[in-house]
Amino acid sequence: MRRCKSQKIFPVLASLALLSACGQNTETDTDSQLANVELPSGMTVKEQIEARQDHLKQIGKAFKTISDQLKTDRPDLAQIQAAAALVPKEAQGMADWFPEGTGPESGVETEALPVIWENKSDFNDKVGAMQDAAAQLNTAAQGGDVAAIASAFQTTGGKCKDCHDKYREDD
Amino acid sequence: MANEPARILVWDGAVRLVHWLMAILVPLLWWTAEEGHMDWHKSFGLTMFGLVLFRLLWGFLGTWTARFGPMIGRIWSLNSYIGKLRRRESASTFGHSPMAVLSVFAMLLTLLTQVTTGLFSVDVDGLDSGPLALMISFETGRQFAEIHEFNFNLLAALIGLHLAAIAIYQFVLKEKLVGAMVTGRRSRADFPVAPETENRPSVCAMIAAALLSLACVFAISDFG
Numbered sequence: 001m002r003r004c005k006s007q008k009i010f011p012v013l014a015s016l017a018l019l020s021a022c023g024q025n026t027e028t029d030t031d032s033q034l035a036n037v038e039l040p041s042g043m044t045v046k047e048q049i050e051a052r053q054d055h056l057k058q059i060g061k062a063f064k065t066i067s068d069q070l071k072t073d074r075p076d077l078a079q080i081q082a083a084a085a086l087v088p089k090e091a092q093g094m095a096d097w098f099p100e101g102t103g104p105e106s107g108v109e110t111e112a113l114p115v116i117w118e119n120k121s122d123f124n125d126k127v128g129a130m131q132d133a134a135a136q137l138n139t140a141a142q143g144g145d146v147a148a149i150a151s152a153f154q155t156t157g158g159k160c161k162d163c164h165d166k167y168r169e170d171d
Numbered sequence: 172m173a174n175e176p177a178r179i180l181v182w183d184g185a186v187r188l189v190h191w192l193m194a195i196l197v198p199l200l201w202w203t204a205e206e207g208h209m210d211w212h213k214s215f216g217l218t219m220f221g222l223v224l225f226r227l228l229w230g231f232l233g234t235w236t237a238r239f240g241p242m243i244g245r246i247w248s249l250n251s252y253i254g255k256l257r258r259r260e261s262a263s264t265f266g267h268s269p270m271a272v273l274s275v276f277a278m279l280l281t282l283l284t285q286v287t288t289g290l291f292s293v294d295v296d297g298l299d300s301g302p303l304a305l306m307i308s309f310e311t312g313r314q315f316a317e318i319h320e321f322n323f324n325l326l327a328a329l330i331g332l333h334l335a336a337i338a339i340y341q342f343v344l345k346e347k348l349v350g351a352m353v354t355g356r357r358s359r360a361d362f363p364v365a366p367e368t369e370n371r372p373s374v375c376a377m378i379a380a381a382l383l384s385l386a387c388v389f390a391i392s393d394f395g
Contacts, residue, residue, distance in 0.1 A: 061309040063297030068305045157298040161207075164296065171295075171320070 034106045039099050045106045052097035053110075058090045063157070066141075070150050077144055084141030084149070087134045087156070094131065095124045104169075111169040123167060130159035178356040181266060183234040183372040185380075187355055189226050193219065193282070197330065201323070209299040217302075217388050220286040225384040226279065232376035235368040236266030242276075245269045256344065263346060263357075265366040274333055281326045285319065290391065292316035302394050 035046040043051065062083040069075040103114045116123050133156040140152040182190075196219050203212040230239040249269040255262040262268070267275060290303040293312025304312045340346040351357045359365070 057309075060295060060297035064293055064300065064304075064309045064312065065297075067298060067300060071305065157296070160296050160298065165207075 034101065035108045037101060037106075039101070041096070041099070045102050046108050048097065048099065048102050049106065049108045049110050049112075052094075052102075055090045055094075055097070059087055059160075062086045062090070063153075066149075066153055070146070070153065075146055075149075077141075077146075080149060081141045081144075084138045088131065088138050091131050091134050095127045098123070111171065113167050113169055116167045119167075123163070126159070126163040126167075130156065130163065133159045177359055179359050179366065180234075180355055180370045181236055181351050181357050182355045183237060183370065184355065185225070185229055185233060185372060185377055186237045187352060189222050189229070190352060192222055196222070197326070201327075209294070213299075213301070216286060216289045217392050219282070220290070220391070221384045221388040223279065223282050223286050224387055225380050227283070228380040228383060229377075232373070232380050234370045234372050236370055237372075242267055242272045245272050249273075259344070261363055262344075263361045263363070265362050265364075270336070274329070274336070278326070278329050278333065281322060281329055284322050285326055288315045288319040288322060292319045302391050305394070 035044065037045050039045060039048055041048065065083040066080050069080050098112065098116055100117060102108075102110070103112055103117060104110055105114065133152070137149070137152040137156045140148040143149075196215055200212060200215050200219065203209070203215060229237050230242075235241055245264070245267060246269055252262060252264075252269045264271075290301040291307055291312060292315045293300040293304050293309055294316065295313065297309055300312060301315075304315075307315075337348055340348050
């Protein structure tokens with residue numbers, strides 16, 4: 001048992017030090033009034049950012065389901081179909097999720113880069129390409145051919161990455 | 172008995188091979204992750220998993236300088252070792268010094284954390300995931316990925332310390348440690364106390380540890 005102690009003490013101490021450093025710069029909501037500005041959609045900036053993050057997270061979850069199933073020897077088509085149907089639904093209206101003022105300047109935590117609003121038409125094109133790919137993925141999934149689903153899934157993933165590479169902060 | 176050889180085996184071949192493969196793989200793993208080459212990242216990561224596993228087994232089956240038991244025994248002389256260093260007395264130890272033991276344990280534990288969390292990690296888009304992420308939810312996989320990312324910083328810090336220590340030994344204490352990790356050997360005259368062991372690896376143990384690690388790697392890569 002002595003060994004465990006000495007093995008762990010370094011990472012534990014180091015992580016404590018790093019964690020306490022992290023805690024020091026948590027932003028409070030009050031230093032950004034921009035977060036509470038109401039947008040034409042009726043949502044505040046903060047609500048808009050959180051709503052789009054939630055949609056994107058649902059898409060990520062659906063993608064994991066599809067990716068997991070495609071990795072198995074016998075993919076569960078019902079699971080793939082449910083997940084693939086969800087993607088176009090969750091991605092609906094995506095171009096409208098990014099009104100002016102919902103970038104990092106709002107003070108709300110977001111990985112959306114300001115460059116989105118400098119290239120809005122390119123951004124919207126890429127969003128559209130992703131939505132088209134997602135619709136095709138859904139069609140392929142409902143068709144039930146695993147090879148076609150795998151190929152459509154790859155295409156859709158590529159369209160996500162096209163946008164993320166350019167318009168999302170690297171973490 | 173013939174004359175005692177002037178150079179003796181400090182690090183067996185398995186220790187050296189694992190060490191240098193890890194030294195090559197860590198930068199490659201970092202780079203493939205940064206650049207998003209996730210297929211390569213997964214292959215290298217599984218290789219690293221196998222190496223860590225082998226090294227842990229070798230800590231029980233390997234040569235005297237590779238085994239964890241004798242290494243732990245060294246920790247208790249940490250204070251006197253540091254005292255010797257400060258007085259610049261010759262303090263060459265056969266195998267890991269008490270400080271090196273702590274460093275190795277910290278690095279191995281961090282590496283083990285890194286490869287294990289990697290197996291369960293899911294990327295933010297749900298497109299790439301470790302082979303064992305099938306068993307867990309998107310959210311849990313994301314938490315593993317967060318630990319994976321955070322823990323890499325710990326690993327990088329420990330590697331930085333490791334390199335700094337080697338430089339200090341090389342240039343301040345005039346102990347050339349790198350050469351011994353390449354050839355495995357040092358001059359017998361380097362050690363104030365003669366080592367009690369031949370430090371010869373057992374080929375059977377080496378094959379057993381290698382096969383067991385390989386089997387684990389294949390089982391996991393087959394999983395997903």
